[in-house]
Amino acid sequence: MTFADTPSTAAPAPAAPIAWADPARAQAFAAWLDGLRAEHGLLPETVRAASADASFRRYFRIDTAAGTSLIAMDAPPSHEDCRPFVAIDRLLAAGDVGVPRILAWDEPQGFMLLSDLGAHTLLSTLRPEAQPHSPEDVANRLRYASALDELVRIQAVPADSLPPYDDALLQRELSLLPDWYLTQLRGLTLDDATRQMLDTTFALIKAQVLGQATVLVHRDYHSRNLMADAADPQARLGVIDFQDAVRGPVTYDLVSLLRDAYVMWDEEAQIDHAVRYWQRARQAGLPVPEDFGDFWRDVEWMGLQRHLKVLGIFARLAIRDGKQQYLGDIPRVWTYAHRVASRYQGLGPLARLLEQAEAAHGGTQTQVGYTF
Numbered sequence: 339m340t341f342a343d344t345p346s347t348a349a350p351a352p353a354a355p356i357a358w359a360d361p362a363r364a365q366a367f368a369a370w371l372d373g374l375r376a377e378h379g380l381l382p383e384t385v386r387a388a389s390a391d392a393s394f395r396r397y398f399r400i401d402t403a404a405g406t407s408l409i410a411m412d413a414p415p416s417h418e419d420c421r422p423f424v425a426i427d428r429l430l431a432a433g434d435v436g437v438p439r440i441l442a443w444d445e446p447q448g449f450m451l452l453s454d455l456g457a458h459t460l461l462s463t464l465r466p467e468a469q470p471h472s473p474e475d476v477a478n479r480l481r482y483a484s485a486l487d488e489l490v491r492i493q494a495v496p497a498d499s500l501p502p503y504d505d506a507l508l509q510r511e512l513s514l515l516p517d518w519y520l521t522q523l524r525g526l527t528l529d530d531a532t533r534q535m536l537d538t539t540f541a542l543i544k545a546q547v548l549g550q551a552t553v554l555v556h557r558d559y560h561s562r563n564l565m566a567d568a569a570d571p572q573a574r575l576g577v578i579d580f581q582d583a584v585r586g587p588v589t590y591d592l593v594s595l596l597r598d599a600y601v602m603w604d605e606e607a608q609i610d611h612a613v614r615y616w617q618r619a620r621q622a623g624l625p626v627p628e629d630f631g632d633f634w635r636d637v638e639w640m641g642l643q644r645h646l647k648v649l650g651i652f653a654r655l656a657i658r659d660g661k662q663q664y665l666g667d668i669p670r671v672w673t674y675a676h677r678v679a680s681r682y683q684g685l686g687p688l689a690r691l692l693e694q695a696e697a698a699h700g701g702t703q704t705q706v707g708y709t710f
Contacts, residue, residue: 356387356398367412370449371400374442378451379403385410388457394418399454409438411450420448423581426500429554433495436488436576455576458568460485461561461600477571482595484575485564486615489591490622492577497554503586505544508643512540514650523653524695532691539688543646546639550587551625557582559591560598588625589633593641597674599648599667612637638678642685645675672696 358364371382379402388409389397394417398410413420420443430437442451460481468474501507516536520526528536556563558579565576592615596608603611616633619626627633648671652664672692679689 356385363412363414366447367410367449370444370447371410374451378408378441380408399457407454408441409452409454411452413448413450415446415448418448420445420450420581422583426580426583429499429583430492430495430577430580433491435491435495436574437580438576438578455565455578456567458566459562460564460566460575461598463566463568463571464561464601466601466603480571481566481575482611483614484566484572485559485595486611486618488564488575488577489559489595489615490618490624492556492559492591493553493588493619493624494622495554497552497583497585500554500583500585503552503555503584503590505548507584508544508547509540511647511650512543512643514654515646517650518653518657519649520691520695522657524698526695526698535687535691539685542684543639543643546636547587547589547643550589550636550640552585553588553624555584555586555590556580556594557584557586557590559594561595561601587636587640588619589637589640590644593637593644596637597641597645599645599652599671602670602673609634638682642675642678645671645678649675 356364358367368382371380371385374380375382381401381403384401385398386400387396388399389395394414396412398412399407400410401407411420424440424443427437427440431439436455438452438455440450440452442449444450463481464478465474466478468478516528516533520528556577559577563577563579565578567573592612596603596611612634613630616626616630620628627636649668652668652671655661655664676689676692679685679692
């Protein structure tokens with residue numbers, strides 16, 4: 339989920355009507371809110387949309403008589419299972435991670451009332467165009483320092499109860515690349531030799547990432563799933579959209595943050611943040627390699643797996659779900675994947691296949707970068 343950048347402390351005022359496909363569900367939602375009115379000081383007339391989500395969940399912001407706001411979630415049980423969200427929320431909250439507090443939950447109907455982590459995503463507060471050492475650049479760095487601190491808290495939470503990020507899950511994710519991006523989006527026909535190459539390459543990638551130490555993995559730890567204080571770049575960040583958490587490679591969430599699908603930083607900045615994280619992680623006793631060069635290679639291989647998956651997911655969102663806006667993020671994700679595939683032994687054929695896919699769409703640009 340991503341909460342829209344709308345004021346959360348404005349004076350209560352009637353909100354625009356919310357569109358509901360099912361009038362009966364709209365009535366049930368209104369009745370549920372009315373039942374919570376007294377306990378939480380809700381002002382139901384102020385309910386307004388607060389999110390843009392890639393799932394069936396919807397989020398609404400609602401003001402209270404105390405001058406604050408809360409978040410109401412609509413997650414139809416026929417499409418969404420809220421139990422993983424609740425379980426992970428409680429697990430992370432016990433570890434002092436900045437997740438929303440669950441104030442009320444109607445499990446049969448799929449309604450939930452949550453504390454409001456604010457109206458601004460980390461992405462909305464970043465200034466990628468900032469000049470080095472400018473106030474905006476300093477603010478960017480402070481916000482990433484806060485994100486790294488929160489990540490260390492997440493990874494310190496025991497993950498024994500979570501499902502593993504195992505070979506089968508990694509393979510399902512990687513299969514999204516040929517199933518949706520290469521064939522359906524870019525129109526390639528994959529012959530037997532190409533599919534064999536992909537099988538061999540995917541096995542190599544999986545072997546690399548499955549050899550990493552494991553921690554709690556958020557799975558979408560990036561700038562749209564972190565809530566920021568627009569006025570204070572040093573403030574702690576709020577964490578959302580964690581319901582798919584697993585036990586997996588220690589580099590996964592770091593690469594999600596530093597090689598974000600929605601904002602790109604040069605590799606010098608990525609490495610600088612990675613060094614700072616690595617130092618924090620070692621101090622916290624997290625299972626990262628003792629040598630930063632080894633750690634950075636792990637980051638690169640993990641990032642390749644993630645970005646190949648994301649290419650497939652964005653293609654699927656556009657083709658199957660009609661969410662064309664994700665197509666605009668594909669060039670950024672493609673660049674991340676192509677850079678890594680171009681610089682490590684055994685990945686050359688994959689790099690050439692990625693080039694072929696984008697050539698069919700209008701051309702490619704070879705990238706270079708750092709290795710250790």
